[in-house]
Amino acid sequence: MGNWLEFWANNETNWHSDVVTQELEKYLGLLKLESGDTVFVPLCGKSLDMIYMLNRGFSVIGVEVSEIGIKQFFHENGLDFTISQVGEFDLYSAKNIEIYCGDFFSLTSKHLCGVKAVFDRKSLIALDRNLRQKYVKHLNDIISLGVRILLITLHYPKHQMSGPPFSVDKSEVESLFSMAFNYQELKPFQDIENGLKLARSGVDYIENAAYCLQKVRE
Template identity: 35%
Template sequence: MQEDWLKRWQDGRIGFHRDSVHPLLVQHWSGLQVPEGNKVLVPLCGKTLDMRWLTEQHHPVLGIELSEQAIEQFVAEGDGEVTRYRQAGFGVSRQGSIELWCGDFFHFHIEQAAEIEAFYDRAALIALPEATRQRYAFHLAQLIPPGGKGLLITLTRRDAGGPPFHVDADEVQRLFAANFSITHLEDGECNADDGFKESCWALERRGPSPGHN
């Protein structure tokens, strides 16, 4: 899976990347009432412009991305000096209030997540095959403190292909209900060309402390 992801960036096969901020993020983020200044985790972030929008809402952002190429494109397309350093086995690139950690999301642990209070997932869960999604949901729960909130965007599709993979409402409940309270916010329109339909969810981390899972 990792090799395929890196190859997609090398070949420029990044049709999942949007040239604009996702409208569901703009519409629903304020409803989460995440306090300004709270750091937002963006797993498998690619070079999404959604991260810059989040900083405009006064949130520092920590994105995790496997592809160094994606990170370099993101900072090259942005403004401001880039600071690079290594931390906990990750190469970190910081530009303004965005820090991008290059490496495997599953190797990012609670010690590095101490300041994270919220998350945003538009293309992480649906990029993972079924066998990996349970692991992802559990790992995310370990990184988010009790009371931490997040916005999750999933996708259903007519066929069984992927990525992006089909994740329906029942699977969202199976994956997250043990550790998060879940609110269904909206279903988008079904795309007539590919049969894709997005759904938007608000999640809030239940207790106890993630360090005691």
């Protein structure tokens, strides 16, 4: 996690987007949420997608290891917040949003009480292969049966770049989630902003994908 803290400290957050993720706008309906429902955003950074969900009438729970990132999120969006201690986490709270500052792998189902859906953009793909398996296993352990996940991934020729972001293709998504989830692959899409950033890293192609998954087995 040390690298991530350094990225934040050095303001090297080029994964951050100043616009809401289009696939969230497009596919939020697939999560079948009702007004007031809570969405969990793992490894949330200072994503504006959280603001989008708040504006749509949902509550948000995030987890992020960087205090800098969390503070920037609240300051840049003009949200007054309080900080409290919950076990090993500092919990940053504002109206309808709570962000746990600490390690995703230390979260338990108690922290995610009432969560109805998960939005994962650049979280799974932020982790190397071993951590991705651990991440999905842990996510599965802490969410309830029936919870849906909107997952955004990308893949590119692995030998051309080491990541992050890491290349995660459809067969890996299948093998990671098949033990407990049903899944639907959504239409592949172009992500011009990220495409340009990655093209500069010398990869020949990038394919973006989105999946709607649902936990159907314990």
